Amino acid sequence: MNQQELKRTAARKAVEFVPENEYIGIGTGSTVNLFIEELAAGGKRIKGAVSTSSATSALLAKFEIPEVALREVIRLGVYIDGADEINHSLQMIKGGGGALLGEKIVASASDKFVCIADESKYVAQLGRFPLPVEVIPSARSLVARQLLKLGGEPELRVGFTTDNGHEILDIHHLDINQPLALEDEINKITGVVENGIFARNGADVLILGRASGAEVIHIR
Ligand code: 5RP
Numbered sequence: 001m002n003q004q005e006l007k008r009t010a011a012r013k014a015v016e017f018v019p020e021n022e023y024i025g026i027g028t029g030s031t032v033n034l035f036i037e038e039l040a041a042g043g044k045r046i047k048g049a050v051s052t053s054s055a056t057s058a059l060l061a062k063f064e065i066p067e068v069a070l071r072e073v074i075r076l077g078v079y080i081d082g083a084d085e086i087n088h089s090l091q092m093i094k095g096g097g098g099a100l101l102g103e104k105i106v107a108s109a110s111d112k113f114v115c116i117a118d119e120s121k122y123v124a125q126l127g128r129f130p131l132p133v134e135v136i137p138s139a140r141s142l143v144a145r146q147l148l149k150l151g152g153e154p155e156l157r158v159g160f161t162t163d164n165g166h167e168i169l170d171i172h173h174l175d176i177n178q179p180l181a182l183e184d185e186i187n188k189i190t191g192v193v194e195n196g197i198f199a200r201n202g203a204d205v206l207i208l209g210r211a212s213g214a215e216v217i218h219i220r
Pocket residue numbers: 027028029030031032081082083084093094095096097098099100103
C-alpha cells in the first residue's frame with residue numbers, strides 16, 4: 001500500500017467515530033480531504049461541520065456537507081484531523097498545511113479529538129518534522145531570535161500567508177522531549193500567535209492507517 005492508501009484506510013475508519021445528528025469539527029490536509037470524501041460517501045447525517053481552513057471549506061461545499069461557524073455552536077461531538085507527527089502519548093506536531101491556529105481553536109471546542117494518520121507519522125519523539133510557529137509578520141525576526149535561543153533553527157515559509165494573515169516560521173532541530181512545557185514556552189514569546197505542538201489538547205484517539213488495516217489507539 002502506498003501512503004495515500006494508508007491515509008484512506010485511516011480516513012475511512014474515522015467515519016465510524018462521527019456521531020449522527022451532531023456538529024463536528026474538521027481539520028485540514030490531505031488525510032482530512034480523504035475523510036471528507038469518505039464521510040460524503042458513507043451517507044452519515046451530521047448537523048454541520050466547523051471548518052479549520054478555506055481549503056477544507058471548499059471541499060465541504062463540493063460534497064454538500066453543511067458548514068457552520070464556530071460561534072454558532074456550543075459544542076462539537078468530535079474533531080477529526082491529521083498530524084505531521086504523533087507520539088505514543090498522542091501529542092502532535094501539526095501545521096504542515098499552515099492551518100494550526102484554526103485547528104487548535106476548533107480542537108479545543110470539541111469533546112473528542114480523533115487523529116487520522118498513516119503509520120509513518122507515529123513516532124517515539126516529536127521533532128524530526130520542523131515545528132510550525134505562526135507569527136505576526138512585523139515581529140518575525142524578533143521571534144526568530146528567541147527561537148534560536150531555544151536551540152531551534154527557524155526558517156521562514158517563503159511566500160506563504162495563513163488564512164489569518166500571519167506568517168509561518170518552521171523550526172528545525174528543536175529538542176521536544178517535554179512537549180507540554182515547550183508548547184507553553186513558545187506561546188509566551190511576544191509576536192507568536194500559536195505554535196504547532198498539540199500537547200495541552202492532544203488527541204484522544206489515533207487511527208493509524210497500516211498495511212494490515214486501521215489500528216485504533218486510545219489514550220484516555
Ligand atoms: C495542517 C495540518 C495537517 O493535519 C498535517 O499537516 C497533516 O497533513 P496531511 O494529512 O496532508 O499529511 O496540521 O495544518
